[in-house]
Amino acid sequence: MGKLKVGVYGITGCAGCQLSVIFNEDEILDIVELVDLRAFPFIKEVNPEEEFDCVIVEGLVADRGDLKTLKMLRRNSKMLVSLGACACTGCVPAYRSFTLKENYEHLLYRKMEEIKDVEPTPLDAHILVDHYIPGCPPEKKEILSFIKGLVRGSIPRPYQSPVCVECRQNGNTCLLDQGKPCLGPITAGGCHAVCINGGFECWGCRGPTEDMNLDLMVRMLRDRGFDDKFINDRLRTFAGLKLPMLEKVMSGKAHKTETTFRGVRVFYE
Amino acid sequence: MEVLLLKKERLNGFIEKLQQDFEVIAPLKGDVIRFLPLKNPDDIFLGKNAYFPIKEYFFKKNEVLFQFNGTKIIVPELPSKKRAFFGLRRCDLNAIKHQDMVFMNDIHDPYYTAARKDSYLIGYHCNTAPSPYCFCGSLELADYFDLMVYDKKDDFLVEIGSSKGKGMAKKYASLFSKTSKKISEEEKKIPGSDRLEKKDISLFYNNSDWKKGTDLCLSCGACTALCPTCYCFETHDEVKTSNINEGERKRNWSSCQLQEFTRVAGEHVYRKDREERFKHRIFHQLEYFKEKHKVPLCVGCGRCIEGCPTRIDFVDILNNMKVENG
Numbered sequence: 363m364g365k366l367k368v369g370v371y372g373i374t375g376c377a378g379c380q381l382s383v384i385f386n387e388d389e390i391l392d393i394v395e396l397v398d399l400r401a402f403p404f405i406k407e408v409n410p411e412e413e414f415d416c417v418i419v420e421g422l423v424a425d426r427g428d429l430k431t432l433k434m435l436r437r438n439s440k441m442l443v444s445l446g447a448c449a450c451t452g453c454v455p456a457y458r459s460f461t462l463k464e465n466y467e468h469l470l471y472r473k474m475e476e477i478k479d480v481e482p483t484p485l486d487a488h489i490l491v492d493h494y495i496p497g498c499p500p501e502k503k504e505i506l507s508f509i510k511g512l513v514r515g516s517i518p519r520p521y522q523s524p525v526c527v528e529c530r531q532n533g534n535t536c537l538l539d540q541g542k543p544c545l546g547p548i549t550a551g552g553c554h555a556v557c558i559n560g561g562f563e564c565w566g567c568r569g570p571t572e573d574m575n576l577d578l579m580v581r582m583l584r585d586r587g588f589d590d591k592f593i594n595d596r597l598r599t600f601a602g603l604k605l606p607m608l609e610k611v612m613s614g615k616a617h618k619t620e621t622t623f624r625g626v627r628v629f630y631e
Numbered sequence: 632m633e634v635l636l637l638k639k640e641r642l643n644g645f646i647e648k649l650q651q652d653f654e655v656i657a658p659l660k661g662d663v664i665r666f667l668p669l670k671n672p673d674d675i676f677l678g679k680n681a682y683f684p685i686k687e688y689f690f691k692k693n694e695v696l697f698q699f700n701g702t703k704i705i706v707p708e709l710p711s712k713k714r715a716f717f718g719l720r721r722c723d724l725n726a727i728k729h730q731d732m733v734f735m736n737d738i739h740d741p742y743y744t745a746a747r748k749d750s751y752l753i754g755y756h757c758n759t760a761p762s763p764y765c766f767c768g769s770l771e772l773a774d775y776f777d778l779m780v781y782d783k784k785d786d787f788l789v790e791i792g793s794s795k796g797k798g799m800a801k802k803y804a805s806l807f808s809k810t811s812k813k814i815s816e817e818e819k820k821i822p823g824s825d826r827l828e829k830k831d832i833s834l835f836y837n838n839s840d841w842k843k844g845t846d847l848c849l850s851c852g853a854c855t856a857l858c859p860t861c862y863c864f865e866t867h868d869e870v871k872t873s874n875i876n877e878g879e880r881k882r883n884w885s886s887c888q889l890q891e892f893t894r895v896a897g898e899h900v901y902r903k904d905r906e907e908r909f910k911h912r913i914f915h916q917l918e919y920f921k922e923k924h925k926v927p928l929c930v931g932c933g934r935c936i937e938g939c940p941t942r943i944d945f946v947d948i949l950n951n952m953k954v955e956n957g
Contacts, residue, residue, distance in 0.1 A: 392872040510875050518867070523889045526851035531692045531884055533635075533683060535663055536853070538940050547849035547940065573890045575849050575905070582941070 366415040366513060370445075371399035371435060373428040374455060374482075374522075375421025379446030380404045382499045383418070386506050393506070396513050412440035416512055417507075422455055422484055425477045429488060436489040436532060440461040443508070444484070444491045447498035451569045452602025453483045459483075460598060486601060494520050498567035501553055521552025524571050525564050529555035537563045541586050543596055548574035567600040576611050634814055635800055636805040637780070637787040645806050646672035646717065652802075653715035653751065656688065667718070674791045677718055677782075680761045684934060685716065685723045689746045690730055693883045694704030696742070696866065698876040705898075709745035718755045719776070720819065720831035720933035722767045726859030727752065727929055728775040733862050751795055754779040760823040764933025766946050772930060781814060790814050826945045828930065832917055836910065845906045847941040851885035854912065854935035854943075860928045861912075862885060887911050913945050 372380050384390060384405065391398065401409035401417075417439040422428050428555040436442055449454035458466065459481055473587045485491050495504055504521075511517040525546035526536075532555055544563035546555070550571045557564055570576070590612060597605060637645060646669070649655050655669040660859055663682035669675065684817035698705045727747075734743035754776040760768075777796035782786040789807065791797050800807060848899075855861040865885040870878030888908050902908045920928035938946050 386872075389872040396872065397873070506872060507850070509677060510870055512870060514870065514875050519891075523886075523891050524849070524851050526940075527856070527886065527889065530851075530853050530856035533665070535682070536938070536940050547851045552756070573850055573905070578847065578849060578941070 365396070365398040367400050367413060368509070368512075369409070369411075369414045369417040369435070369439070370404070370418055371401065371419050371431070372404060373419065373421035373431055375446065375448045376422035377404060378419070379420035379449070379455045379498045382446075382502045383417055383505050385502045389506060393509055397509060411435075412438055414441075416441040417445065418443040418445045419449055419485060420445045422452055422482055423480060423488055424455055424482045425474075425480050430479060432485060432489060441492045441512075442485075443493045443495060443603050444486065445495050445505070447496060447567050447569065447600050447602070449485050450494050450496040451600065451604040452482060453498060453567075454598055454602075455482045456484070456602035457482075457598065459603065485602070493517060493534065496520070496550060496568040497553060502553060505567070520550070521568075522573075524551055524574075525549045525551040525553065525555050525558070525568070527551055528553070529558045532559055534558050537561075538582060538586070542585065543583055543588055543592070544580070545597065548576060548579045565600055567599065569604055570601050576605070576607065580611055632774075632814075633791045633797075633800075634810060634812055635789045635791070636810040636812070637789050639786060641806050642674040642787065645803060646675070648803050649715045649717070650807065655715050655717055657717040665719075668760065669717070675718060677755055678761075680720050680722070680757070680765075680932065682934070682938065684857060684932075685719060686730060686859050686862075688714070688716070689727070689743055689750070690734065690862055690864075690884075691742070691746070693881060694742055696880045696882055698877075698879050699868075700874075704892055705739075711745045711749040712751045713751075715753060717753045719752055719762070720755060720757055720932070721772050721819075722765075722930040723859060724752060724754050724775045725767075725770075725772040725930040726932070728773065729860045729924075729926070729930065730862055731899055732924055744843050751799065752777045754792075756781045756819070757780060757821045757824075760821055762933055762937060764936040764944070764946075765821070765824045765931060766827040766933060767931030768821055768823075768828065769827035770927055770931045772928060773926075774819075775941070779814075781818070788812055788814060810926040824931065826950070828950045830949070832914070832949060832951075832952075834954055835949070835952050836914070838952050838955060840948055841906050841910055843948050844943050844945060845909050848888075848905055848909055849940060849944050850888045850890075850905055850908060851940060852888045853938045853940060855886035855888055856884060857934040857938040858916075859932060859934065860916070860930060861886070863892070865892075887915070913949075 370380060370383055393515060401411060403409050417435045419435060419442060444450045448455055488614060507518050528551050529546055534555065537558060542563040545566040546558060546564040548570050549564050549566040550568040553568060580593060597608060646655060653838055656666050656679045657669045657675045658664050659667045659674050660676035664679055665683045666681050666685050696706055734740040756779060774792055776792040777790055778799060780791040791800050863885050864882045866880055866882045868880050869876055889902060890900050902911060916929035917927045936942060
């Protein structure tokens with residue numbers, strides 16, 4: 363059997379996630395040995411766009427061109443991976459969805475037809491995603507583990523427990539106790555709690571956990587004196603479109619809401 | 632058991648002697664109290680019990696179990712280190728006892744045993760409950776130490792609890808003086824630490840009061856990470872990029888509070904419900920372990936309450952639980 367054909371692509375995004383792939387600089391030559399890195403337009407000139415075993419896609423769908431590229435990649439690949447916060451949740455660019463169109467339309471969008479009728483959305487709003495590597499930026503070692511797992515035929519499960527698990531194991535005390543608006547308890551870890559290790563609260567860049575107690579998180583933030591606008595803004599910064607129940611939770615009307623989390627249907631109570 | 636007298640001004644001298652022969656681990660005060668390798672004996676802080684548990688020195692957070700290359704397995708050298716632990720409370724000592732039961736009696740865990748083998752346990756008796764969360768008095772803890780230091784205002788009394796302790800007392804005999812005093816059972820009790828009421832909790836499995844806990848539970852796993860007895864772990868493989876047949880199997884702490892803990896093939900999760908997970912911890916600590924080992928796993932240190940982001944006090948919940956009909 364020949365090497366697996368892998369592509370790394372970016373649609374609307376900052377290219378930081380693609381940089382995270384390359385930042386495995388000590389192993390990049392081994393990666394090229396391990397898989398046939400056919401396409402990586404960010405760093406390669408020749409990129410045949412056919413027959414992939416796996417494509418890793420950074421960024422979110424923000425215009426018609428993105429959608430076309432994404433659908434083409436999905437058609438041409440056996441497996442498709444969401445890389446980074448934008449691809450997984452919609453992240454900061456999805457903020458456009460939470461504000462009225464008339465607030466921003468006149469600025470740019472009137473001139474750019476291809477953006478006008480596409481809502482900024484994560485990849486799984488349009489196509490089936492097989493695996494998620496979240497984070498802003500994603501953990502470079504996690505990308506490496508994925509590629510190795512792909513070749514070995516045992517892809518590691520995405521880390522789905524909250525940031526707090528690694529945070530406590532690192533010997534940190536809780537930032538919520540210090541009154542900081544840390545989103546660790548509802549955010550998927552796997553990041554080794556790098557921000558909290560440095561004394562900086564978690565902003566939730568790896569997206570909400572399937573098991574989050576969002577209602578309690580909101581109560582805790584309110585108890586610490588944060589107003590609803592702040593809570594809304596902070597929670598949505600990285601969770602993007604993956605907190606459809608937030609409004610109901612904030613208004614105290616939370617009840618069973620269905621959402622999709624990393625491709626799995628989840629009921630949030 | 633045999634008791635010696637240590638003059639207060641000789642404590643630092645004793646610690647310095649220990650430092651000549653051992654790596655000394657003691658409670659130090661930083662942002663919170665942690666058990667850390669000691670440099671200066673003056674840094675020891677005995678005013679309150681440590682926030683983080685002692686277990687990480689024996690049951691490590693992350694550990695390489697073995698290396699593999701194809702089908703060849705290489706178990707790493709497991710050197711033991713001569714270490715003296717000073718300032719362990721009665722709860723810490725019993726937590727070590729319970730983990731010893733799991734990793735050295737039930738099974739032989741070479742990694743735990745190697746770390747535990749050359750360790751000397753020197754306790755420090757609490758004259759009063761050091762934290763409002765303590766409830767060790769409700770749990771009938773045993774004597775489990777090499778030496779135990781009792782603060783008796785003018786002097787320290789040092790009780791010898793094992794042959795290792797006896798060896799230490801002999802070695803540093805010049806520091807101790809003989810005494811006719813004894814430590815009575817009454818003196819071993821810690822006032823203000825028996826707030827968990829005795830009741831048969833098996834009657835309460837389906838009680839509606841568990842909601843009081845789960846409504847405030849984030850399932851963050853702080854309780855199990857800070858618990859000195861919780862011993863659950865998970866394992867995973869890490870392979871080299873240059874050769875994917877070569878790598879390491881590692882284990883790290885896990886927690887029954889996480890859905891991931893009981894997730895099995897086919898995405899089935901045995902304890903999906905937060906309440907199930909919350910109750911499982913309490914029942915394992917107070918009931919299930921007791922069925923097998925005759926003692927509850929819990930040692931009543933209260934760290935799971937002190938370290939909980941929402942301070943869920945399961946002792947309070949249990950005390951207020953009443954048998955429900957129907």
